[in-house]
Amino acid sequence: MRDALAAxxxxxxxxLLAPITLAGYAIWVTKSVARGNAAGVSSTAQGPLSARYFEHNLGTRPDEPANRLMMALPGVPRLGVRLISGxxxxxxxxxxxVPKAFRYPFEGPVSPQYETSARVAFFDDAVERYVHRGEVDQFVVLGAGFDTRAFRLPNDTRVRSFEVDTPKTQAVKREAxxxxxxxASAVTFVAADFERDDWLARLExxxxxxxxxxxxxxxGVTMYLDRRAIEETLRKIATTAKGSALAFDYFTTESLxxxxxxxxxxxxxxxxxxxxxxFGVDSTPPTRDRLAELLTSCGLSLTTHRTLGEETTTERAWGGFAIATVDR
Structure with missing residues (x-):
């Protein structure tokens, strides 16, 4: 009863305050349209940052770097953000x-509109397991966008951090x-395009x-790349040291x-x-098997998997979260 009243x-x-929120959106959209995408920065990279910004300010997942970075990005009007969030x-x-979208960890079944928020805890758990517990020596954020996990690591961490992203998005992030x-002195930035460059060579x-x-x-990257780039990236990771791991999310062909x-x-x-x-993984049930087949063909082993969307005779999964490892 108390929860129902609070909601x-x-x-x-x-x-009651919807006019203020709408005014904030109007300011944001107007600035975005006026500015366009002159800098060539990924538009979809801002969504995950926005989710973490709201989680921070609602007190569910502290992330001061995300809180500060959000307000420094070009195209993000401070007044607009304050009117929307106020x-x-x-x-x-x-x-x-706390509304469902910003609870941490996310609760219940994950619908497509909540995928960005729901995956935060999955990737945080991967960082906790492999980085914070010392199972790896290096931490690489592929297609980093405006991710802030590398800036939240302890100052005395022995793990070396890298971020790989397109030159323009990376330049905007570093400036912000x-x-x-x-x-950002503890992070090594590597500029590369997955569909055009040998990102592993540049990383080395x-x-x-x-x-x-x-x-x-x-x-939040695989769905925007072609299959060739996906497979090449997986094969490159498979050539790294035994014990390496890849945490990622994906859509299936159902989404496409x-x-x-x-x-x-x-x-x-x-x-x-x-x-x-x-790109989408074959949605023919069970999706886990289809994903495992792809990973195995590229030299990796599927170790952790969560299907998103119910798989039945009439329904197909639309995505998933996964961790693959190098076991050779």
């Missing part, structure tokens, strides 16, 4: 209620980090040691082919920002 007051407050934060302070005084040239185990984090309104809208939106959904 009622929380959402009631947000409804009503929610006020309602939270009045009730203590400097703008809000986030110390920047100090990565292929003979030492590493955790590779590949969050479904005629459901949500997926049609998602495909149209990503295409509009020139980040078309390209």
């Amino acid at each position: 009622t007051v929380f959402y009631g407050t947000n409804v 009503p929610m934060l006020l309602a939270h302070r009045l009730t203590g209620y 980090l400097a703008k809000v005084d986030i110390d 040239a920047s100090g990565f040691d292929r003979t030492k185990p590493a955790l590779f984090l590949w969050e 082919e479904s005629k459901a309104l949500y997926w049609r809208y998602a495909r149209a939106t990503t295409t509009a920002v020139k980040e078309k959904l390209k």
